[in-house]
Amino acid sequence: MDWKVKGDGIFILCIVCFVCVTSIVSVDVLVESPKPARVGESVTLKCSLQTPNLKVKQVTWKKFSKKGVTQVATYTAILGALVSSEYEKVLNITVKSLQATAITIWKTKASDDGTYQCIFNVFAHGAIVRNISVSLYEPIKGSLQKYNESADAFLAKCVTTGWPSPDISWIGVGSGHTNGSYSETINETATFTNWILVKKLPKSNLMEQLECRVHHLGYETIYKMPKQPHAKSGLQPIIIALIVGLVLLVIGVVAAVVCRSRRRSSQHLSH
Known part of the structure; x- marks a missing residue:
């Protein structure tokens, strides 16, 4: 009985030693x-x-x-x-x-x-x-656009695509404006959207001053609002018509003078 106990103990000890060594x-x-x-x-x-x-x-x-x-x-x-x-x-x-x-x-x-x-x-x-x-990367492409505008505020979005996500800051409109961001994947392309709701101030053009500054992989890119086309005045077509009429009148007068001069020269030679 004692030998069996001793044998079992030695067997267990061998297993423990094997596990420890390995x-x-x-x-x-x-x-x-x-x-x-x-x-x-x-x-x-x-x-x-x-x-x-x-x-x-x-x-x-x-x-x-x-x-x-x-x-x-x-x-x-x-x-x-x-x-x-x-x-x-x-x-x-x-x-x-x-x-x-x-x-x-x-x-x-x-x-x-x-x-x-x-x-x-x-x-x-x-x-x-x-x-x-x-570690993967994709160069950033982006744009800054106005989406909604009211009498006292406007909403702007800076939308970028690329990888990894860029660091974006708003410049030119001061502090105190509500802003946020979200990301999504469209057709396997990562898109990052940062938005800001800018409160308008009297006698200031914050829309032209607003800048979206994007920092990505050690480079900085600045996006600005696209310039709005100036409204065409209703007088412009009239002015253009007057200029065209005046040019035609001048051409007619010059042509008449040239023709009259040629007739006189022909009569003088015939005599």
Whole structure:
């Protein structure tokens, strides 16, 4: 009985020692993050184990977003490469092995920007996790427009498209005006709208003074209100008609003088 107890104790001790030894061994993973890329270009993310003799059961890729964590793709020796339905048309596992892995995102969108994880599920070690960041950009395009106007105020919107979201400030109208912003994605294009409700002041033209200053990727762009066309006066057609009539009159007089001069010259030669 004593030998059985001792034998069980030794067996448990061996298991504990094995777990401790395998957990102490550090696992080295080489991570290759892609360079910042323009939206529409392809990016490749790579992870590779540098520690030899590890029994990897599965490799998994995940992505973090505002909605949570999404499993992007997996690879096993038995099932091979599997890409989730959400990504199967835009992403491939381009390096398929249990020791090294890579995924390529084709024709990136702004929504592909963010943090990804490569996960090696290793026997006796558990999950070996490393983070990789994808940084995307798209040059900003924008405009400043007036949308509503009343006797005492007007609403202006500065609408920009691009990535990442820009920093926008209002200049030229002072403080105390209500303003806000919102963003949306239209046809895979990120659109950012900043608005301001400007209270009019007597004897001031705040609409012409208003500026939307956009800071994006180290550059500043200033948008102003498009100049309003001046109202045409009702006298302009009359003035144009008078000028045309006067020109025609002058031409007629000159033509008559020339003809009369030629007749006189002809009569003089005949005599």
